[in-house]
Amino acid sequence: MAEINVPSSLDGVEPVQSVRTPIRMQYTFTPGVAAQTYLREFGNKKILGNVSPVDGAILVPPRGADPRHGALCEEFVEMPHTGHVGSYCVTNVPIPGRDLELPYISAWIFLDGADVGFLNLVAECPPEECRIGMRVEAVWKPDEELGMTAENILYWKPSGGPDIPFEEAGVRGWHARKRGETNA
């Protein structure tokens, strides 16, 4: 540690060990052109996907871009409210700002017809029964509570029906369906 020469007027004064400075910044985000359309229809209890102009891949939720090609996606398609679990984990870590009973299941949901997944909560399912390929369906907020917000779907619950086999579930589905070039 370097020698620090303190003026004699500070003799006996306790050195400052740390400084606590609260910081506050405010951001007013815009969702973006594609996400705006998505959220508006989401408020009408519809789930939209983006269609890639390059090969018709369906991307949910719409971000206005196909990341494989850096291409703008301006076309939308309506999606079913059912899908399957591409993968998941059972979490014992609370999420700051959210009141969730532990443990909870966070899963990659692949809607029927979609070519990518999104992360969301799976509930009404004992954690040990959750599995890759399990079919799920959306559980919405009551109609009067719907709005232009990502939180319209409370969670996804098991819908019954035969599981999607591992080799076709989640990210493997694109390849399994022979939809085109993959990154595998």
Added chain:
Amino acid sequence: MRKVAVVAAASRQEEKMLDTEVELMIPLISEVKARTGLDQTDIGFTCSGSSDFLAGQAFSFVMTLDAVGPVPPIAESHVEMDGAWAFYESWVKFQMGVIDTALVYSYGKPSPGSLQDVLSTQLDPYYIAPLWPDAHAVAGLQARTLLEQGIITVDQLADCAVRAGTVESREEYFSQPMLSDPLRKADCPTYADGGVAMILAAEGKAEELCEKPAWITGIDHRIDAHHFGVRDLTAVPSARLAAEKAGVHDGPIDIAELHAAYTTHDLLLRKEMGLPETPNDNQRSYPIKADTLMASGLLRIAEAARGIWDGQANRALAHATAGPLLQQNLVCVLSGESN
């Protein structure tokens, strides 16, 4: 040193954009690729500059990578700095001899954030930031020092504001109330959302991609001390040194695209880099009128290149700055001739 040129550029600025950063960048990146006929797989290296704090999200640049189309995988890097430094990093890669083309981009959306609060967090967190001096206040401190030491006059500030177009006349300037005494609104930047993308290519390739490549004949960057008490606020040694090393004085400068967000900065930079106070040719665009943080510097390089392509200039200077009060400076000289 290997010769590298800017062969295409696209940019967009708007006071408040509804697009996400990805939606903003896709058309710009697509445009420069289309202009040069290059595919992402043809491009040797991609580099970008942006800031998490500006975006209000950690890892914000990760999402923007989608705009590039990085599938199949690409050689790519990112700096948490103005895109001008991503430009520099790419230039260095060319000097290694391992690439012939590069894509450089940067963007910033100042509109969502409480910008002055955000910028205050750039200052020393122990001694300065807790006082929350915003960017205009800090610029005001420097302006007062410059005025009181007679290094600049208010008339010079007024003339600079007129030249930059923040006011139409000296009268209008002096009629404005003080914003951050001694600075008025006309002396301070208006912020804008925006982005810029460009393609660089090496000698042998550049000529194929562009009719009149804007050759980089010199580039350098330096940084000064941060703390206001440690620096001489009336000087910008890093700009002076960078200009020297970039060879600014090796020939006439036809246009100088300065990243000066304040009138005081414009005057200071001209002094330090030996540029005329009232240039014959004004800048193509002024950051003080539309300052896109994290991209304003790269945009200067784009404008300088455009000056070469338009035939407006044979030798153009582009400058970028970072940190409070011109703490860090990058200078680049572009030429219509490769030597």
Added chain:
Amino acid sequence: MGTGGELAAVVGVGMTKFSATRGDVSMPGLVREAAQRALDDAGMQWDDIDAVVMGKAPDFFEGVMMPEIFLSEALGCVGKPMLRVHTAGSVGGSTALVAASLVHSGVHKRVLTVAWEKQSESNAMWALSLKQPFQVSINAGAGGYFSPIIRQYMEATQAPELIGCMVAFKDRQHALLNPYAHLHQPDLTFDQVVESPMLWEPIRYSETCPSSDGAAAMVIVNEEEADKAKNPAWIHAGAMRSEANNFPGRDEVNPLASRECAEDLWNQAGITNPREEIDVVEMYVPFSWYEPMWLESLGFCERGDGWKLVESGATHIEGGDLPVNCSGGVLSSNPIGASGMIRFAEAALQVRGMAGDHQVEGARKAMGHAYGGGAQYFAMWVVGKDKPNA
């Protein structure tokens, strides 16, 4: 991204003690500690340095926007070029590569590079889980992102359930041999690792990296300077690759960007059999199962066999023929911005014979590896005791 141009070597390495909170130093103090040690190791003064390249992860971890700006005095940058790299978790590695490129290109002769994080200043968990606007708040930290990927690996390979615990236990044992490591758990038993609570099943608390403060620094110089130095670690290869993290058909368990980056690396280094030719690996493993996963991806074994390498003890410093993370790895110390550079620096220490108690005897070629984002950014290098062949 090859090395091209000039040769470059690491002639100085410096690190700080990694711990949950370095309350004894400010941010300038932290970076200076590492930088000064690197300079001392290199036998250099601050004025000998031509340029500084700094790297770190999201600035929300410290609550300072672009902190390299205010650190310019502390890092002796005044009047010099300074760059700040940010490539998410891989940043420590990519920073080293950018620094090396300044030398390979001939632009500079002597570069100081520092990577750091002082996560205790802000709140790492908060910064990692910042609510994304207009999206469902469901991500509780990096573990929540990687666990579903790990689950797919486990199911595809049918690997024994405790492979991850073996990696975690090994790395914590290795950490005991590294005085700088954050976690020193001399009384830890394998059973304790297995019995620790599940955080993001299948990842247990004990299989997760800590949150640390720390910095690592290196001095990288050109051939002429390195020839004068006492003990250079020559850079044989350096590679970076990135890809998008969510697109149709993505192999997220063994990303193509990782495979192509490694391929490029081995090509540059003239390595055809990594398992045989590499003596020690410093790999970025923040969650235990990434060790077998990366072993496969990097080409140390066939796809699906990574867990067998772990199970056989091959990656242990004692008796293993491919020791991995002798420093304790990310699982034992994780100042996020520095972790990648710590891997690269540890690889350099190994081939210089300067890794102390965690030295792999006779190590002549080592690999440093870092990854970041949604397993989408990769930075790797190979360093060697001998000069690379022309």
